[in-house]
Amino acid sequence: GESVGLHLPTLSVQEGDNSIINCAYSNSASDYFIWYKQESGKGPQFIIDIRSNMDKRQGQRVTVLLNKTVKHLSLQIAATQPGDSAVYFCAENSRYSSASKIIFGSGTRLSIRP
Amino acid sequence: NAGVTQTPKFRVLKTGQSMTLLCAQDMNHEYMYWYRQDPGMGLRLIHYSVGEGTTAKGEVPDGYNVSRLKKQNFLLGLESAAPSQTSVYFCASTETGGSYNEQFFGPGTRLTVL
Numbered sequence: 015g016e017s018v019g020l021h022l023p024t025l026s027v028q029e030g031d032n033s034i035i036n037c038a039y040s041n042s043a044s045d046y047f048i049w050y051k052q053e054s055g056k057g058p059q060f061i062i063d064i065r066s067n068m069d070k071r072q073g074q075r076v077t078v079l080l081n082k083t084v085k086h087l088s089l090q091i092a093a094t095q096p097g098d099s100a101v102y103f104c105a106e107n108s109r110y111s112s113a114s115k116i117i118f119g120s121g122t123r124l125s126i127r128p
Numbered sequence: 129n130a131g132v133t134q135t136p137k138f139r140v141l142k143t144g145q146s147m148t149l150l151c152a153q154d155m156n157h158e159y160m161y162w163y164r165q166d167p168g169m170g171l172r173l174i175h176y177s178v179g180e181g182t183t184a185k186g187e188v189p190d191g192y193n194v195s196r197l198k199k200q201n202f203l204l205g206l207e208s209a210a211p212s213q214t215s216v217y218f219c220a221s222t223e224t225g226g227s228y229n230e231q232f233f234g235p236g237t238r239l240t241v242l
Contacts, residue, residue, distance in 0.1 A: 023168075048230070057132075057218050057233030058171070103170060116231065118170035 024123045033091040035122045037104035040085060044106040049078060049089045052121070053100045061089070061102075096126050129154050132234035134219050140240045141209045149204040149237050151219030159222040160202040161186070161231070162194060164215040171218060177202055209241045 027033045039047075045066035050058035064071045064078045064087070071078050077090040091098055101121040108115065132153045141147055151160065158179050163171040173186030177196040191213060193205045202221075206213060217237045222229040 055236075057220075057235050058231075059233070060230045063230070105170075116173075118172075120168060120170045 023120070024125070026125045026127055027094050028127050029094060029096060031094055033089075033094045033098065033124055035089045035091075035102050035104075035124065037087050037089075037119055038085060039087070039104075039106050041106065041108065041117075042085070043108040046107045047078070047080060047087050048105045048107075048116075049076075050103040050105065050118075051100045052103065058103060091124075094124075094126055096128075099124060099126050131155065132219055132221055132232050134217075134234040134237050136237060137235070138238050140242065141206075142242050143210060145209050146205070146207050147209065147239075148206075149217055149219075149239075151202045151204070151234060152200055153202075153219075153221040153232070154200060155221065155223070155232065156199070157221035157223050157232070158199075159224065159229075160196065161220045161222075162192070162202065162204045163218045163220065164188065164213075165218060165236075166215050174204065174217075209239075211241045213239065214241045215239060 048063040049061040051061050052058045062073045062076050062078050064080050066082060069080055075092045080087045089102060101123050103118050103121045105116050105118045135150045161176040162174040164174055165171050172188050174192050175183055175186050175189055175194040177183050180196055180199040183194045183196055195203045202219060217239060219234040220231040222231050
């Protein structure tokens with residue numbers, strides 16, 4: 015069935031290091047992927063997205079990589095800062111479904127060591 | 129713009145009580161959504177609306193009702209609250225339907241049912 019999941023529920027990184035958060039999906043029809051950041055007590059906030067016709071997309075300090083062969087995507091955060099502490103969700107959707115069919119993963123908690 | 133707002137922020141109910149959660153958006157978005165988020169889990173879609181006067185069921189609609197009388201507002205009702213409905217509820221909106229739309233989330237409502 016459809017599923018979007020994360021390899022690790024928690025990730026601890028040293029401040030200044032790069033963070034890599036992974037996500038696996040199983041729906042071959044998925045063609046749009048989104049990463050959200052959720053800080054404590056707040057709603058999810060859009061970080062970056064990628065369409066299936068791309069392998070890589072970069073934003074400010076963030077990069078998303080998509081490997082359609084193994085149905086895997088990752089979020090890379092460069093020079094991790096204390097403000098990056100949050101839960102990160104991946105989500106996926108298909109061009110054959112509406113926005114109502116966005117499926118969210120369970121999230122990875124990123125903590126920063128000083 | 130305030131974006132997506134939710135009221136109340138917190139609420140405690142006794143089993144069997146009813147309540148309504150209000151979501152408002154000032155971005156003139158067509159689509160609106162209600163999600164629930166339980167500990168260690170991703171967001172699950174309760175109900176959604178593709179426009180004023182329309183509503184549809186999501187993944188977990190039982191025990192909830194919704195109304196979209198005005199384009200900017202989306203109400204979520206619990207007719208007879210149960211402890212299983214203890215959760216954090218998030219409202220979201222998108223400009224239109226289709227898969228390539230960023231969802232904007234509200235700050236959430238934390239509901240406890242005793």
